[in-house]
Amino acid sequence: MSTHTLTFAATLQRHTANMITAFRVFCLFLAAALAVTGDTVLAWVAVPLAFAALLMDWLDGYAARRLGCESKVGGLLDIVGDRIAENVWWVVFAWLHLVPLWVPLVVLSRGFVTDAIRSCALSQGQTAFGETTMMRSRIGYVLVASRTSRATYGIAKVVAFVALFILNAVQLSSNLAPGLESGVETVALTATYVTVALCAIRGIPVITAAKRVVI
Numbered sequence: 026m027s028t029h030t031l032t033f034a035a036t037l038q039r040h041t042a043n044m045i046t047a048f049r050v051f052c053l054f055l056a057a058a059l060a061v062t063g064d065t066v067l068a069w070v071a072v073p074l075a076f077a078a079l080l081m082d083w084l085d086g087y088a089a090r091r092l093g094c095e096s097k098v099g100g101l102l103d104i105v106g107d108r109i110a111e112n113v114w115w116v117v118f119a120w121l122h123l124v125p126l127w128v129p130l131v132v133l134s135r136g137f138v139t140d141a142i143r144s145c146a147l148s149q150g151q152t153a154f155g156e157t158t159m160m161r162s163r164i165g166y167v168l169v170a171s172r173t174s175r176a177t178y179g180i181a182k183v184v185a186f187v188a189l190f191i192l193n194a195v196q197l198s199s200n201l202a203p204g205l206e207s208g209v210e211t212v213a214l215t216a217t218y219v220t221v222a223l224c225a226i227r228g229i230p231v232i233t234a235a236k237r238v239v240i
Contacts, residue, residue, distance in 0.1 A: 046106045049081035053110045057117045060193050068194040075114075075190045079183045082107065108136050111182070118189050124217050132224055139231040162230065169230050178227060181220040188213035
């Protein structure tokens with residue numbers, strides 16, 4: 026095998042997780058675009074596409090660990106991908122009148138504040154998660170950086186987002202059971218409120234750590 030081939034393979038392996046993140050961002054924008062068309066078929070197509078984008082949120086991290094290419098830049102890109110998904114989708118769902126307007130306002134405000142603090146921490150060599158996490162207190166680590174907390178928040182977002190995409194498609198469909206929309210709406214809104222509550226709670230330790238990393 027030539028040196029150029031080996032170099033290309035090594036480069037590809039090193040950037041696999043970041044490429045997955047980039048493709049995830051593309052999928053989430055496409056899902057949002059399909060959801061707002063008002064077309065029933067496209068709204069249903071957006072459902073599995075959105076789920077695939079959410080699945081890639083786990084896949085890029087898994088690929089980074091599996092291939093040994095974890096990096097601070099990769100971790101930052103992963104957070105950026107999460108923020109784009111949250112901000113774009115919550116705004117879209119509010120515009121479609123599927124969630125109250127205060128939902129994206131709370132999530133966006135929390136994201137702006139915590140990401141600004143994390144940017145300062147990153148300049149000091151501290152990351153949001155992993156071995157160099159900025160979380161120093163035990164409760165801060167448990168609420169923000171632990172795998173349990175991240176998994177719980179991730180699952181809540183998956184349920185909320187997928188249910189909301191389904192709800193949008195159901196509302197555009199006229200040949201479904203009358204009680205289906207009510208059931209899906211209940212699941213979607215319950216998951217939404219749980220997700221927003223977790224979002225706010227997980228932001229508190231980051232904000233309290235601001236004095237240490239900013240000043």
